[in-house]
Amino acid sequence: MAEKTDSNEQLEERGVSEEEKQTGVKPTAEVEAEHVLGEFTKQEEAAIIRKVDFRLVPLLSILYLLAYIDRGNIGNAKIAGMETDLKLTGNRYNVALTTFFVPYALFEIPSNIVLKLVRPSIWIPILVFAWGLVMTLMGTVSTYQGLVAARFFLGVAEAGFFPAATYLLTIWYQRYEVQRRMSVFYAAASLSGAFSGLLAFAIEKMKGVAGLDGWKWIFILEGLVPVIVAFTLYFFLPDRPETAKFLTERERQFVVDRIALGTGSGRGRITNSDKVTWAGIKVAFSDWKVWLAIVPFWACSIGTYGFTATVPTVLKLMGYTTGKAQLLTIPVYTFGMTATLIVAFWSDKVQQRTPFIMGGFTIAVVGFIGELACPHDRLPGVAYFFLFLVAAGLYCPFTAVVTLVANNLAPSSKRAVGMALFISIGNLGGICGSNIYFAAEEPTYHVGFGVSLAICAAGIIAAFVLRKAYQAENRKRDELLAREGEEAIRAKYTEQELLDLGDLSPFYRYTI
Structure with a gap:
């Protein structure tokens, strides 16, 4: 059946260009976007990205630092008198630590779904206010049961922040710009130990003020900070490029177009404006590569949580x-x-992820073997050296694993759900990591180091399989394009259908 053609008057009413009237072919979104991007010089591009960097990265870093301080200050409170006051005998302290991870894992997926329904500048401040309030109220607990309950709700409140923060980076930066930004705010977490210790040292001296012990003031004051910060986030935290008030309209369009064209790493355009649907959630849950990527995430979480708890x-x-x-x-x-x-800057520069995941875990494996084989009492210097290898080998792959998954999920609804699923299940490794280092095995920790060694080896294998799978899919799509041609493939789909396909589009190319 012949298609109905519009008159020139109807075309004018629709705002159709002279080119489309004459040729009957509407310029593609890619062509239009490339035209917009071509209007900017390299200096202008760099200046716009710097504006985004200064607005987004420091803010996320501060929030992640606050989250880690509030999550880890229980250790400072323990030695400040909480252990005695709450009668944390036996494994009670470990139970309180472990309780945090259960809701932390369960509520990440619902939180990222809400993030797609509610503006980040509203939802993230709610999360920050919630965990600050819980932390403040933790300073009022007087029983072990109260402490466990408070840790549970702290896990609920903090659950959504990390997946929300990583997702936010993916809608502002191209795929090979994300990891270096993520590594900067992830590095903020390492500062939490120093900040938490210094703050606790000062706050503990408030013992007796208002009739409260020093450890209670640690919780109260360190909880009030995120409560206060939460009220400012609405004005400073940007939602998405399309609505960023700190950019001009021309700059906003530039950011939107460069993300749409650059993130797919192929000839296809992607969207970050799609809505969450049940079909999209199902697609995210059914992607086997997301589930396999959990293995190297476990290697990071099991190894890191256990390692940091036992190094002293x-x-x-x-x-x-x-x-x-x-x-x-x-x-x-x-x-x-x-x-x-x-490693993060290097990975972005060479546009590779899996080699750095496998390389990092290989270093960690060497470190764990050294810790297991070295007589700590006779060769403390050698044992200390291997701790450096363990630390580097566990920390380096983390941002590479997260960005690998983020780079390879589209559209944004699938990315939001898939990343939340990946991070939530991956964080369950914290439960394992917190319970495999037994006091009876100090300082060699055969079970702890041995389990960590095994999961790092599994992480290497999983990363290798993912690399081969992504390479095979990219090669298959390249062969299809060479065989049928771009125009013939595009003729099979509408522009919206290609956007909806996301990473399943024949024009999408996976990061390896």
């Missing part, structure tokens, strides 16, 4: 005093985070 003990039992053992942890974490930043 390992150093102390090597013969160092408590104070010196605490100080000796600083170079280890500093080395790990420095390596993470270097």
Whole structure:
């Protein structure tokens, strides 16, 4: 059946260009976007990206720092008198730690779905206010049961922030710009230990003020900070490029077009404006590559949570005093985070993810083997050296794993749900990591180091399989394009259908 053609008057009413009237072919969104991008010089592009950097990255870094301080200050409160006051005997302290991770894993997917329905400048401040309020109220608990309940609700409140923050980066930056930004705000977490210790040292001296113990003031004051910050976020946290008030209209269009064209890493355009649907949720849950990527995430979470909880003990039992053992942890974490930043910039530059995941875990494996084989009491210097390898090997792959998944999910609704699924299940590794280092095995921790070694080896295998799978799919699409031609393939789809296909589009290319 012949298609009905519009008259010139009807075309004019629709705002159709002279070119379309004459040729009957509407310019594609890609052509229009490329035309807009071509109007900007390299200097102008760099200036716009700097504006986005200064507005987004420091803000997310501060929030992540606050989250980690509030999550980890229970350790400072413990030695400030909480352990005695709440009678944390036996494994009660470990139970309180573990309780946090259950809701933290369960509520990440619902939170990111809400993020697609509610503006980030509204939803993220709600999360920040909620965890600050819970932390403040934790300063009123007087029983072990109350502490466990408070840790549960802290997990509920903090659950949505990290997946929301990583998702937010993906709608502002191209795929090979994300990891370096993520590594910067992830590095903020490493500062939490120093900040938390310094703050706790000062706050603990408030013991007796208003009749409260020092450990309670640690919770109260460190909880009030995010409560206050939450009320400012609405005015400073940008939602998406299309509505960014700190950019001009011309700059907003530039950011939207460069993300739409650059993130797909192919000849297709992607969208970040799609709505969450049940079909999209189902697609995200059914992607086997997301589930396989959880294995290297587990390697990071199991290894990191267990490692950070035991490093001071390992150093102390090597013969160092408590104070010196605490100080000796600083170079280890500093080395790990420095390596993470270097790898993140390197990974973005060469546009590769899986080699850095496999390389990082290989270094961690060497470190864990060294810790298992080295006699800590006779060769403390050697054992200390291997801790550096463990730290670098566990921290470096983390941002690479997260950005690998973020780079390979489209459209944005699938990315939001898929990343939340990946991060939520991955964070369950924290439960395992918190319970595999047994006091009876100090300082060699055969089970803890052995399990961490095994999961790192599994992470290497999983990353290799993912690399081969993504390479095979890219090769298949390249062959299809060469065989049928771009015009013939485009003729099978509407522009909207290609957008809806996301990473399943024949023009989409996966990051490897």
